[in-house]
Amino acid sequence: MFNKVLIANRGEIAVRAIRACRELGIKTVAIYSEADKNSLHVELADEAICIGPPNPSESYLDIPRIMSALEVSKADAVYPGYGFLSENPKFAEIVERSGAKFIGPPSEVLRKIGDKVYAKKVAKKAGLPLVPGSEDPVDFAEAIRVAQEIGYPVVIKAAAGGGGRGIRIIHNEKELREKFPVAQKEAETAFGDGRLYVEKYIINPKHIEFQVVADEKGNVICLGERECSIQRRHQKLIEESPSTALSEEKRKEICARVADFCKELGYTSIGTLEFLMDEEGNFYFMEMNGRIQVEHPVTEMITGIDLVKAQILAAAGEEVKFGEVRRNGWAIEFRINAEDPDTFMPSPGIIDRLVLPGGPGVRVDTHIYQGYAIPPYYDSLIAKIIVWGRTREEAIARAKRALRETIIEGKNLRTNIEFHLKVLNHKEFIEGKHDITFVDRMMV
Numbered sequence: 001m002f003n004k005v006l007i008a009n010r011g012e013i014a015v016r017a018i019r020a021c022r023e024l025g026i027k028t029v030a031i032y033s034e035a036d037k038n039s040l041h042v043e044l045a046d047e048a049i050c051i052g053p054p055n056p057s058e059s060y061l062d063i064p065r066i067m068s069a070l071e072v073s074k075a076d077a078v079y080p081g082y083g084f085l086s087e088n089p090k091f092a093e094i095v096e097r098s099g100a101k102f103i104g105p106p107s108e109v110l111r112k113i114g115d116k117v118y119a120k121k122v123a124k125k126a127g128l129p130l131v132p133g134s135e136d137p138v139d140f141a142e143a144i145r146v147a148q149e150i151g152y153p154v155v156i157k158a159a160a161g162g163g164g165r166g167i168r169i170i171h172n173e174k175e176l177r178e179k180f181p182v183a184q185k186e187a188e189t190a191f192g193d194g195r196l197y198v199e200k201y202i203i204n205p206k207h208i209e210f211q212v213v214a215d216e217k218g219n220v221i222c223l224g225e226r227e228c229s230i231q232r233r234h235q236k237l238i239e240e241s242p243s244t245a246l247s248e249e250k251r252k253e254i255c256a257r258v259a260d261f262c263k264e265l266g267y268t269s270i271g272t273l274e275f276l277m278d279e280e281g282n283f284y285f286m287e288m289n290g291r292i293q294v295e296h297p298v299t300e301m302i303t304g305i306d307l308v309k310a311q312i313l314a315a316a317g318e319e320v321k322f323g324e325v326r327r328n329g330w331a332i333e334f335r336i337n338a339e340d341p342d343t344f345m346p347s348p349g350i351i352d353r354l355v356l357p358g359g360p361g362v363r364v365d366t367h368i369y370q371g372y373a374i375p376p377y378y379d380s381l382i383a384k385i386i387v388w389g390r391t392r393e394e395a396i397a398r399a400k401r402a403l404r405e406t407i408i409e410g411k412n413l414r415t416n417i418e419f420h421l422k423v424l425n426h427k428e429f430i431e432g433k434h435d436i437t438f439v440d441r442m443m444v
Contacts, residue, residue, distance in 0.1 A: 001024065001025075001026065001316050001318075002026050002076050002077040002101065002312070002315075002316055003026065003027065003076055004026065004027040004028070004029060004046075004073065004074065004075040004076060004077075005017070005021050005026050005027070005028055005029070005075055005076075005077045005078070005079050005103070005312070006028075006029040006031065006066075006069060006070050006073055006075040006077070006078050006079070006100075007028055007029065007030050007031065007041065007045065007079050007081070008031060008060070008066055008078050008079065008080045008081070008084070008085060009060070009079070009080060009081030009082075009083070009084060009086070010032065010033070010036050010039060010041060010060060010367075010378065011039070011041070011367045011378070011379075011381065011382075012365050012366050012367045012381070012382075012383065012384065013081035013082055013292070013294075014030060014039075014041035014081060014367070015040055015041050015044060015365070015366070015367045016308055016365055017079045017081060017308055018030070018041060018044045018045055019044075020306060020308040020309045020312060021079075021312065023306075023309065024309060024312060024313075026312070027046045027047075028044075028045040028046050028047070029045060029046065029047045029048070029049060029069070029073040029075050030042050030044075030045035030047070030048040030049070031048075031049050031050075031051045031059075031060075031066060031069050032048060032049075032050055032051070032059075033050070033051065033052055033053060033054050033055075033056075033058075033059035033060065033377075034050060034052070034053055034054055034059075035053075035054035035375040035377055035378075036054075036375065037050065038372065038373070039367055039372075040367040040368070040369060040372075041367060047073055049069040049072065049073060051065040051066060051068075051069055052065050054375060054377040055377065056084065056377065056378065060084045060085070061084055061085060063085065063090070063091050063094060066078075066085070066091075067094060067095075067098065070095070070098065070100060071098075075100065076099075076100055076101065077100055077101040077102075077103055077312075077315065077316075078095050078100055078101070078102055078103060079103045079312070080092075080102070080103065080104055080291065081291070081292060082291050082292055082293065082294055083379065086104065086291040086292075087104075087110055087114060087289070087290050087291050088110070089107045089108075089110040089111040089114060090107075092104060092105070092106070092107035092110050093107035101315050101316070102315070103269070103311060103312055103315040104269050104270075104290060104291060104311075104315070105267060105268060105269045105271070105290045106268065109265055109266060109267055109268070109290065110290050112265060113265065113267075113271075113287075113288045113289075113290050114160060114290075115159060115160060116157065116158070116159050116160070116197065116287050117134075117135070117136055117137055117159050117195075117197055119287060119288055120135070120285065121135065122261060122264050122265055123261055123285040125264060126257055126260040126261035126264050127257045127260060128257050128258075128261055128273075128283075128285040129282065129283050129284055129285060130284060130285055131199040131200050131202060131276065131284040131285075131286070132150045132199070132200045133146060133150060133154070133197060133198050133199030133200055134146045134197045134198045134199075136197070137159045137195035137196060137197050138196060138197060138198055140177075140180050140181075143156065143176060143180055143196070143198050144173060144176060146198045147170065147173070147176060147198055148173075150198075150199075150200045151200070152170065152171055152172055152173075152201075153169060153170060153171045153200075153201040153203070154169075154170050154176075154198050154199060154200055154201050155167060155168065155169050155170065155198070155199050155200075155201045156168050156170060156176075156179070156180060156183050156196050156197070156198055157196065157197055157198075157199065158183070158186075158187035158190065158191060158193070158194075158195070158196060159187075159193065159195035159196060159197050160187065160191040160192070160193035160195060166183050166184075166186045166187035166190060166191070166196065167183070167234060168180075168182070168183045169201055170201075180196070183196055184196060202276045202278050202284060203278075203279070204278075204279060204435045204436070204437055205276040205277055205278050205279075205284075205435055205436060206227060206229045206243070206245055206276070206277040206434075206435050206436065207227070207228045207229045207231065207236075207274070207275075207276060207277075207436050208225050208226070208227050208228070208229075208243050208245070208246070208274075208275050208276075208277055208283075209225060209226050209228060209272050209273060209274045209275065209293070210222055210223075210224065210225050210226075210254060210255060210258045210272065210273045210275070211223040211224065211225075211226065211270075211271075211272055211293075211296070211299045211307070212258055212259070212262055212267075212270070212271045212272070212273065213269075213270055213271075213305075213307070213310050213311075213314065213320055213322075214262050214267050214268045214269060214271065214314065214320075215268060215313075215314040215317075215318065215319055215320040216268050216314065216317050217319050218263070219319060219320060219321075220259040220262045220263055220267070221259075221320070221322060221325065222255035222256075222258050222259050223299050223303055223305065223325060223327075224241060224242065224251060224255065224299065224302075224303075224325075224327050225241060225242060225243050225246060225251060225254070226239050226240065226241045226243075226293075226295055226298050226299060227239065227240050227241065227242075227243035227244070227245070228274075228295065229434050229435050229436050229438065230423060230429070230434060230438060230439060231436055231439065232344055232439045232440070233344075236294070236295065236335070237334075237335050237416070237419075237420075237423075237439065238332065238333065238334055238335070238420065238423060239295035239298050239332070239333045240298060240330065240331065240332040240333070240392075240395075241298045241299060241301075241302055241327075241330070241331055242302070242327065242330065244392070244432030245277060245281070245432070250281075250283075254275070254283060258273050261273065261288075267290075268314060268315075269290065269311055269314055269315065270291070270292050270296075270307055270310065270311040270314075271288055271289065271290050271291075272288065272289045272293050273285065273287075273288050274286045274287050274288070274289065292307065292308060292311060294335065294381070294384070295333050295384075296308070297331075297333055297363060297365060297384060297386045298331045298332070298333045298386065299331075301329075301331035301363065301386055301388045302327045302328055302329055302330070302331045302388070303322075303325055303326070303327055303328075304328070305322055305325070329388055329389055329390050329391070329395070330388065330389050330390070330391060330392045330394070330395040331386060331387065331388045331389075331395065332386070332387050332395050332396070332399055333384055333385070333386045334384065334385045334386075334399065334403065334420045335381055335384055335416075336366075336381070336382055336383040336384065336385060336406070336408070336415055336416065336417065336420075337380040337381055337382065337415065337416045338374050338380045338382050338408075338413060338414070338415060339380045339414065339415070339416055340414050341414065341415070341416045341417075341418050341419040342443075344416075346376065346380045347380075347412065347413060347414040347415075348373075348374040348375065348376045348380070348413070349373070349374060349410040349411055349412045349413030350371070350372070350373045350374070350410045350411065350413070351368060351369070351370055351371065351372050351373075351374065351408060351409070351410045351413065352370070352371075352409055352410045352411070353370065353407055353408075353409040353410070354368065354369065354370040354407065354408055354409075355405065355406065355407035356383075356405075356406060357385060357401075357402035357403070357405035357406050358405075359398075359401070359402070360398075361387055361388040361389055361394075361395075361398050362385070362386075362387055362388075362398065362402045363385075363386040363387075363388075364383060364384070364385055364386075365383065365384040365386070366382060366383035366384065367382075368382050368383060368408070374413070382408070382415070383408075385399075385402055385403065385406065387399045387402055392432070396424055396430065399420075399424055400421065400424055400425075403417050403420055403421055403424075404421070422442070423438075423439075423442070426438075426442060
């Protein structure tokens with residue numbers, strides 16, 4: 001087992017990792033930017049090292065600075081969390097070469113799954129259904145040919161990354177001519193790789209992902225699905241499990257193929273495979289994320305399994321055993337963002353009054369506290385409220401109660417709590433008929 005882990009992240013996921021390490025008897029080192037000197041993860045860690053200015057490129061994305069902190073602290077492992085360098089194979093490789101352990105997939109595997117085109121080929125071999133489209137990256141001429149072959153609308157995507165960057169929906173050849181170079185430039189800026197591929201655009205799909213845990217002894221365990229269809233500009237806002245759209249038979253079928261995919265890759269650690277499901281119930285593999293997800297507490301709530309601990313134990317070379325995995329009840333997560341609920345624009349500020357919800361079946365993951373100044377330099381996520389109920393109806397009722405209890409106030413500070421309450425009261429969501437276009441339609 002590790003003696004000391006450097007937490008290469010910030011915010012709520014850094015706090016979450018520190019808590020898991022503490023329960024495992026592992027010491028922690030927090031890194032922080034000058035803007036985060038008063039952040040909760042700095043207070044909770046056993047040690048803390050400032051690594052630079054507020055700008056992420058000079059702190060949380062600066063590999064040499066992080067590696068200097070690793071050397072000074074003498075930590076023997078690095079926990080990357082999500083975002084920042086969590087799926088960066090170069091960072092993972094440098095950590096590996098230093099003699100420390102990267103708590104995630106090996107750098108070689110990260111490279112494979114980071115190449116969306118390669119991942120699709122492995123998925124095809126494992127029997128996962130794919131969206132019709134190009135099997136390899138395409139230039140503009142090939143993009144036109146593929147689009148004509150599979151028919152518009154199509155979507156062009158970055159081959160080297162995800163998170164909504166480099167994605168454009170195309171309805172005709174004129175749009176393809178206009179948007180292809182824009183998407184290329186965006187992909188190059190975001191990932192240092194401008195390659196694109198083309199897929200058939202699935203109209204009004206649900207977005208469903210499957211959680212896996214894989215250890216270094218060849219065990220791969222699929223813990224079921226999370227539905228992530230409530231999203232804005234390809235960014236998830238509400239996640240739940242199980243999905244209203246899946247039968248147990250379909251769940252078992254996809255889980256089996258997901259496990260085959262991971263074994264084919266030689267995958268270890270926590271991972272998530274993402275799918276689209278069309279209106280006829282057909283599944284299509286999109287990509288794999290080789291990290292912990294923001295929405296991992298949803299799976300924890302219905303299985304009772306601590307996924308961050310499992311991630312750390314798998315990296316330490318231990319066999320991850322859960323016995324018979326039982327999914328119990330219904331869980332829903334709400335991302336609480338410091339943003340205008342009408343425009344989704346960031347709205348940071350100092351928290352003058354804070355009341356967080358509690359009671360049966362309510363969990364809050366956060367790094368904020370009363371008096372905390374939310375910095376404007378990072379993602380607007382400030383908390384996650386997760387609820388559990390024996391049924392979906394109970395979970396929704398509990399969510400309404402928990403969200404109404406929540407008070408986050410400050411000058412010029414706004415949150416998206418009212419947005420979440422609107423979703424919960426919407427007939428389409430209540431009936432489980434929502435898809436990824438739901439928010440855009442609701443906001444009209």
